[in-house]
Amino acid sequence: MIKLYSYFRSSAAYRVRIALHYKGLAFQTLAVHLLKEGGEQKKSEYLQLNPQGLVPYLIDGEYGISQSLAILEYLEETYPQPALLPKNVADRAYVRSIAQAIACEIHPLNNLRVLDYLKNTLGVDEQAKNHWYHHWCKTGLQALESQLQQRGKAGLFCLGQTPSLADVCLVPQWFNAQRFEVDLAPYPKLAEIVNNCLALESFARAAPAVQPDAPI
Ligand SMILES: N[C@@H](CCC(=O)N[C@@H](CS)C(=O)NCC(=O)O)C(=O)O
Numbered sequence: 001m002i003k004l005y006s007y008f009r010s011s012a013a014y015r016v017r018i019a020l021h022y023k024g025l026a027f028q029t030l031a032v033h034l035l036k037e038g039g040e041q042k043k044s045e046y047l048q049l050n051p052q053g054l055v056p057y058l059i060d061g062e063y064g065i066s067q068s069l070a071i072l073e074y075l076e077e078t079y080p081q082p083a084l085l086p087k088n089v090a091d092r093a094y095v096r097s098i099a100q101a102i103a104c105e106i107h108p109l110n111n112l113r114v115l116d117y118l119k120n121t122l123g124v125d126e127q128a129k130n131h132w133y134h135h136w137c138k139t140g141l142q143a144l145e146s147q148l149q150q151r152g153k154a155g156l157f158c159l160g161q162t163p164s165l166a167d168v169c170l171v172p173q174w175f176n177a178q179r180f181e182v183d184l185a186p187y188p189k190l191a192e193i194v195n196n197c198l199a200l201e202s203f204a205r206a207a208p209a210v211q212p213d214a215p216i
Contacts, residue, residue: 001027001028002026002027003028003058003059003060004020004028004056005032005046005049005058005059006029006030006032006056006211007031007213008208008209009034009179009208010055010056011107011173012054012055012056012068012107012172013055013056014171014208015068015072015172016056016058016071016075018171018202019071019072019076019084019168020075021203021205022084022163022200022202022203023075023081024082025079029211031213032046034055039112041054049064050064050066052066052067056068056071058074060074060078068103069103072084072099072165072168082162084163085164094151094153094159095166098144098158098159098166098169098170099165099166099169101140101143101144101147102169102170102173105140105143106136106137106140106173109136110132110133110136110180115129115132118132130180137173137177137180137182138182138186140173141173141177141182142186142187144190145186145187145188148193149189156193157193157196158193163197163202163203167193167203
């Protein structure tokens with residue numbers, strides 16, 4: 001069975017959980033607590049498995065894969081149905097551009113170790129740290145909102161009427177923004193799409209609150 005090293009609140013792991021559920025793939029969650037005792041992701045046992053020291057990490061048979069986008073592409077190529085990438089080549093690029101705008105532009109600037117570095121090494125106070133988070137999150141979400149409004153390619157989901165890797169990345173980022181109390185009112189198109197996603201069982205089953213390692 002597929003094994004997923006995950007943390008309930010990790011948005012990168014949340015992406016992979018959505019894809020696994022969407023594709024109907026059974027998997028075992030192996031919890032990595034990112035905060036306990038300084039972070040289990042930094043312990044030598046985990047680093048031997050994944051030297052990048054981040055979740056998610058997926059094991060499928062003989063393969064061990066780090067980086068959520070690489071995992072998502074692996075799942076798509078290995079278990080193509082139901083698809084999370086459209087058939088048309090330009091549409092595939094469009095979906096990937098949205099997924100990467102989230103995974104490569106917003107998320108890395110707001111990741112735990114970056115926020116910890118700002119606070120603990122650079123001595124930035126809590127207010128400035130939150131300002132940093134809000135700034136990069138809003139910059140990224142605004143760009144996506146404009147892109148979706150202007151291009152006219154969105155339907156129920158970021159592209160048309162079926163979910164894609166764009167939605168798989170959007171929902172966890174939205175959850176994260178809510179956790180950090182970002183005002184999401186300026187992004188009505190994104191809000192509508194997120195609500196449509198959350199109505200699907202695969203997205204609902206991947207949510208942080210219902211993971212085996214979520215606090216009761
Ligand atoms: N680009 C990576 C990001 C992975 C990542 O940053 N994971 C976070 C949780 S969302 C993590 O493990 N953080 C641990 C830390 O910052 O020490 C991916 O997409 O998988």
